Amino acid sequence: MKIAFDAKRFFHNTSGLGNYSRDLVRILSQYYPENEYLLLNKNRSERGKEILERPHVRFVETSKGNLSRQFKMGKDAQKEGAQIFHGLSGELPLKWGKEPIKKIVTIHDLIFMRYPQYYSFFDRKIHLWKFKKAAVSADKIIAISEQTKRDIITYLKVPETKIEVIYQGCHKAFKEQQSAEFIQLTKEKFNLPERFILNVGTIEDRKNLLNIVKGINGTEIPLVVVGRKTNYYKKVEAFIRKNKMEKQVLFLEEVSMDELAVIYKLADIFVYPSFFEGFGIPVIEALFSKTAVITSNVSCLPEAGGEDSVYVDPKSFEDIRAKIKFLWENGSERKRRAEKSFTFVQKFNDEPIAAQLMDLYKKIL
Structure with missing residues (x-):
């Protein structure tokens, strides 16, 4: 053929x-x-x-x-x-x-x-x-x-x-095990916190980063963001400055696919409260990385996330905050959801x- x-x-x-x-x-x-x-x-x-x-x-x-x-x-x-x-x-x-x-x-x-x-x-x-x-x-x-x-x-x-x-x-890098040396180099290169939550995707209105930032405001939970900036970034940045969160939110650029795979694996939680997606590849990437996922209860995201991801109303930063805090404080629950989701994601x-x-x-x- x-x-x-x-x-x-x-x-x-x-x-x-x-x-x-x-x-x-x-x-x-x-x-x-x-x-x-x-x-x-x-x-x-x-x-x-x-x-x-x-x-x-x-x-x-x-x-x-x-x-x-x-x-x-x-x-x-x-x-x-x-x-x-x-x-x-x-x-x-x-x-x-x-x-x-x-x-x-x-x-x-x-x-x-x-x-x-x-x-x-x-x-x-x-x-x-x-x-x-x-x-x-x-x-x-x-x-x-x-x-x-x-x-x-x-x-x-x-x-x-x-x-x-x-x-x-998703890309094969998310299904591979990177070496301990490469993991350490990635940690040092990006100065990653010991524990953090992660968001990946273009920084635009539809992806709803601002509600994640609002959700962690007043907590000590670090957020790492990987994605191309658009004009919407200015709105997010203004909120971060106003609330003195500069040390809490870390923006990364020029991240290779292998480095990104390591960052997913190091994250405690992947948070993706998008308003709408065609599919939501970052959710799949997180599940293959054995990282617990919080995502939206709308559009196709439950298709990508499966039964064991945690779902939020993307319009409610209070709901996002509650679910982040719940998983952040419960290591065994994160592990249980990540392992069950890893079984689910094999169909992709x-x-x-x-x-x-x-x-x-x-x-x-």
């Missing part, structure tokens, strides 16, 4: 959609090396280099020019003899040749519909147009959660039979996800 991927995000996104793209190609090529995997883009980067070194994974330089991804990439895949084209980030090419090819698109979320206030009018219109076009053109749509599937049905008016839910996993492992993807490819052929 020859499968072509729109590899723009594979090569050029450092997180989110880039991680999804690289992990998907990595696990398929690992468990199903009998197929050929084509990565189509105008250019390549060093990202995913180790995946491209596999003999059955190949970079295909697509036609140059403006809008070539929309108008030429599909035809380029057909010229290469691909039987399936998989758009990994909610889009598919608009033009195709006459050669037969099946089309699959992964849709991660429709947050721009649910929370329009976070997007410009122009961006909302463009996103909706692209997603609708892809949904109509695709033979099958992959939703990364039941929540996303429901949103696709509601907002894109797609029949349920066209959608397959296939969860995504590489092999079962690769098998589901391959079953879908075979089914549409």
Whole structure:
């Protein structure tokens, strides 16, 4: 089988959609090396280099020019003899040749519909147009959660039979055991507290960091935050300054994937009270790290967190505070929840996800 991927995000996104793209190609090529995997883009980067070194994974330089991804990439895949084209980030090419090819698109979320206030009018219109076009053109749509599937049905008016839910996993670093020496170096490099709670993700309104900071105000619980700053950071920083919490909240930047995996493992609790997610990969990362999780009782987060995570009302910093204090003061409860959640999270492992993807490819052929 020859499968072509729109590899723009594979090569050029450092997180989110880039991680999804690289992990998907990595696990398929690992468990199903009998197929050929084509990565189509105008250019390549060093990202995913180790995946491209596999003999059955190949970079295909697509036609140059403006809008070539929309108008030429599909035809380029057909010229290469691909039987399936998989758009990994909610889009598919608009033009195709006459050669037969099946089309699959992964849709991660429709947050721009649910929370329009976070997007410009122009961006909302463009996103909706692209997603609708892809949904109509695709033979099958992959939703990364039941929540996303429901949103696709509601907002894109797609029949349920066209959608397959296939969860995504997380980077292999979170499933590996780093050396004692590397753990110590990471502790020292970032000057980590002896005990701390952790939050990971872009520092933006939707991720709700401010309510975590409000929740620990007046306690002595240290918070470590890893994520790219947006304008919302100023609001969080103002609260921290006003309440003299500068020594209590530590912001980290330029953290490698292996360092991040260590930081997850060192944390007592991972706190993620997001208002809405397509899936919530950081929750999975924490569960694989055997770290107890506190997350929101909304959107897809209970799907990712399982029965043994602790759930909060994201709008209530009092609820967040109560749950943090409960777990912070109960080591045996943290351990019990982390161990049971580690059993639950195995369903997001590489092999079962690769098998589901391959079953879908075979089914549409």
